[in-house]
Amino acid sequence: MIRRLAVIGVGLIGGSLARALRAANAVEEVIGCGRAPANLARARELGVIDRFTQDPAAAAADADMVFIAVPLGAMRDIFATIAPRLAPEAVVTDGGSVKGSVVADAVSVVGRAPPWLVPGHPIAGTEHSGVEASFAELYRGRRVILTPLSETDNTALERVTQMWECCGAEVTTMSVAHHDEILAATSHLPHMLAFGLVDTLSRMHEHEDIFRYAAGGFRDFTRIASSNPVMWRDICLANREALSAMLARFSVEMTDLAESIRRADAERLLSIFERAKQARDQQVERARSA
Amino acid sequence: MIRRLAVIGVGLIGGSLARALRAANAVEEVIGCGRAPANLARARELGVIDRFTQDPAAAAADADMVFIAVPLGAMRDIFATIAPRLAPEAVVTDGGSVKGSVVADAVSVVGRAPPWLVPGHPIAGTEHSGVEASFAELYRGRRVILTPLSETDNTALERVTQMWECCGAEVTTMSVAHHDEILAATSHLPHMLAFGLVDTLSRMHEHEDIFRYAAGGFRDFTRIASSNPVMWRDICLANREALSAMLARFSVEMTDLAESIRRADAERLLSIFERAKQARDQQVERARSA
Numbered sequence: 212m213i214r215r216l217a218v219i220g221v222g223l224i225g226g227s228l229a230r231a232l233r234a235a236n237a238v239e240e241v242i243g244c245g246r247a248p249a250n251l252a253r254a255r256e257l258g259v260i261d262r263f264t265q266d267p268a269a270a271a272a273d274a275d276m277v278f279i280a281v282p283l284g285a286m287r288d289i290f291a292t293i294a295p296r297l298a299p300e301a302v303v304t305d306g307g308s309v310k311g312s313v314v315a316d317a318v319s320v321v322g323r324a325p326p327w328l329v330p331g332h333p334i335a336g337t338e339h340s341g342v343e344a345s346f347a348e349l350y351r352g353r354r355v356i357l358t359p360l361s362e363t364d365n366t367a368l369e370r371v372t373q374m375w376e377c378c379g380a381e382v383t384t385m386s387v388a389h390h391d392e393i394l395a396a397t398s399h400l401p402h403m404l405a406f407g408l409v410d411t412l413s414r415m416h417e418h419e420d421i422f423r424y425a426a427g428g429f430r431d432f433t434r435i436a437s438s439n440p441v442m443w444r445d446i447c448l449a450n451r452e453a454l455s456a457m458l459a460r461f462s463v464e465m466t467d468l469a470e471s472i473r474r475a476d477a478e479r480l481l482s483i484f485e486r487a488k489q490a491r492d493q494q495v496e497r498a499r500s501a
Numbered sequence: 502m503i504r505r506l507a508v509i510g511v512g513l514i515g516g517s518l519a520r521a522l523r524a525a526n527a528v529e530e531v532i533g534c535g536r537a538p539a540n541l542a543r544a545r546e547l548g549v550i551d552r553f554t555q556d557p558a559a560a561a562a563d564a565d566m567v568f569i570a571v572p573l574g575a576m577r578d579i580f581a582t583i584a585p586r587l588a589p590e591a592v593v594t595d596g597g598s599v600k601g602s603v604v605a606d607a608v609s610v611v612g613r614a615p616p617w618l619v620p621g622h623p624i625a626g627t628e629h630s631g632v633e634a635s636f637a638e639l640y641r642g643r644r645v646i647l648t649p650l651s652e653t654d655n656t657a658l659e660r661v662t663q664m665w666e667c668c669g670a671e672v673t674t675m676s677v678a679h680h681d682e683i684l685a686a687t688s689h690l691p692h693m694l695a696f697g698l699v700d701t702l703s704r705m706h707e708h709e710d711i712f713r714y715a716a717g718g719f720r721d722f723t724r725i726a727s728s729n730p731v732m733w734r735d736i737c738l739a740n741r742e743a744l745s746a747m748l749a750r751f752s753v754e755m756t757d758l759a760e761s762i763r764r765a766d767a768e769r770l771l772s773i774f775e776r777a778k779q780a781r782d783q784q785v786e787r788a789r790s791a
Contacts, residue, residue, distance in 0.1 A: 334716045354714060389710075396702055397715040401722045403758060404694050406777040411754040412686055413780035420679075422784040424644060425687040426624045430788070431721045432691045436781040440774035447762045447770050458759040462752075464701045468693060469748040472737045480737050484730035487696040490703035491726040494712040498720070 213238040213374065217274035219267050219289055221245050221254045223336060224306045225280035226345030229259050231378035234347040244270035254342045268296040271303075276374065279305040283445035287316035294321055302367040304329040304374075308394060308442075310358045310387040312449035324362040329371040331357045332390065333380060334398075338437040351379035358387045395453035399446055400461060403454070405436040406443070503528040503664065507564035509557050509579055511535050511544045513626060514596045515570035516635030519549045521668035524637040534560035544632045558586040561593075566664065569595040573735035577606035584610055587617065592657040594619040594664075598684060598732075600648045600677040602739035614652040619661040621647045622680065623670060628727040641669035648677045685743035689736055690751060693744070695726040696733070 216232065218225040221243040232238040243251050243260035244267050251263035264270050271277045271293040279289055286307060297303070303325075307313045310330045317328050335353040337344060355375040359368045372382045385393075412421050447454060471479040506522065508515040511533040522528040533541050533550035534557050541553035554560050561567045561583040569579055576597060587593070593615075597603045600620045607618050625643040627634060645665040649658045662672045675683075702711050737744060761769040 334714055336716070336718070338718075353716070356714065389707075393707065393711055393714050396705065396707075396711045397719050401698060401719055403755070404698060405722065406774050407754045407758050408691060408694060408751065409777040409781045410773050411751050413776060415686065415750075417679075417683065417686075418780070421683055421686045422780070422787070424624055424646065424683050425784065426626070426643070428626070428628075428725050429687050429691055430785065431724055432695065433781050433784075434721055435718050436777045437785070438774075438778070440771055440778055443774050444767055444771045448765055448767060451762055451765060455759065455763055458755065458762070460705075461698065461701050462755065462759070464697045465693070465748065465752065465755075468697050469745065469752070472741055472748070473745055475738055475741065477734055477738060480734045481730055483700050484696050484728075484733050486703060487699040487726045488728070488730055490708070490712070491699045491723050494715065495720065495727070497712070 213276045215240045215274045217242045217270040217277045219244045219279045220281035223344045226342040227349035230347035235377045237377040267292045277303040283449040290320040304331045304371045309449035324360045326364040355380040391453045395457045400457040409436040503566045505530045505564045507532045507560040507567045509534045509569045510571035513634045516632040517639035520637035525667045527667040557582045567593040573739040580610040594621045594661045599739035614650045616654040645670040681743045685747045690747045699726040
């Protein structure tokens, strides 16, 4: 049971955590913290939080669990503000999509990896953002990756694990570097392709006609291009290295594919498409039977 | 009213047309034609067709409407087989995703653009294929693009337009070249990206972990990579020129994006993502209010 949860950044991710813990009767009090008073008032109105403050230090001061769900570019300032004010029993975790930068931010503030920090990442979300979009079931059946360091307190890791399990999530741990590589491949690269595709088309002369004749497949494919631009700018900067490596890998693949089309290499095209279809069908099959 | 419809290629596209016309009481008899007798028997069992033959010429011989829904690579042979056997009042149309190659195939067989051919393309489909996946509502509210030539008979164009309208589709006409460019942008390029992405990841050392931690966004994004490989090989070959141009355009965009990430150009990244999000949100908004 969490006595007092501080949610710093009450949007889709932070709001859904608060809702899920409330629905599970796993939290007594939720303090919201953010920069926009109107959003916080709305969160209180929706029953997502009990009260709010705009000061992260005040929010964290008497909390036994602190969840940070702000864009990665804002993490360092949050750590700097809350670190001196944390209660001795407080555990801090976050929902950032890149873990290397979060750890680096904490280290740069505290001077070492703090035992109270359990870097985390719920693999869930929608293309919508804001507390209005939050819902208690967001994490049900989804994976949450925690990337504890050797310095991380074991009890802290256990408490964060329990918190996510209360939300119906399946918790796994891995190294920071492995997380950042996996996410570059499965999330960050696809987002770059969706943003890049929509931007390419929107800058074409015939863009009105192009979007008019786009079918359902296109809308599915580009859904993630409706994601929050600030969040994604920060993810790109925070996971620069792993994402650059994935972009380079993808570029080699696409050069090969384009070259196969140019020289009408039917066999090579078929083998690429068959390999991809097989991998995708298997993935869906596994997800279904999981 | 269509007296006798010949559907050459009874899969998702051909099967759904037959079902829709039957549901609208707009056809008296449907003859199916294909290479796999088991599939044709199944189509008859499902009530999609009344009877079948494996010979396209026999199927088309006494039909007043012929719909060809085979992979683009098989179009030329179909034209060659049916052209000498068509009834004087017969109209032929197709569901191919590229129109330039279909017209070229017909011209190469007939010696000129035949007045009875109305090249068409229903902008509808799912990642599934086969007659089992077909359903009467597939075309409801969807667009069908027809690309008549100056040689096309006006009555033929009218009859094909009416046929699609009976299925609940919205019919528009445009030039062959414009169609092929628009489709390269909205459909063919996205399919290449989805196939290319899944193939890239499947060939990585950590591919099991990668697919394990892929979330819903990834599954949406890569749905189209489950499409029929033979169909897509043919589309690539048939629309080589327009697709190559789009791939080159996209490559320029991605090089710029990768370069912006490499040099941590926060402003440029934000502007790309904002422009893409705005274009995508507008497109969804328009589709919703349409």
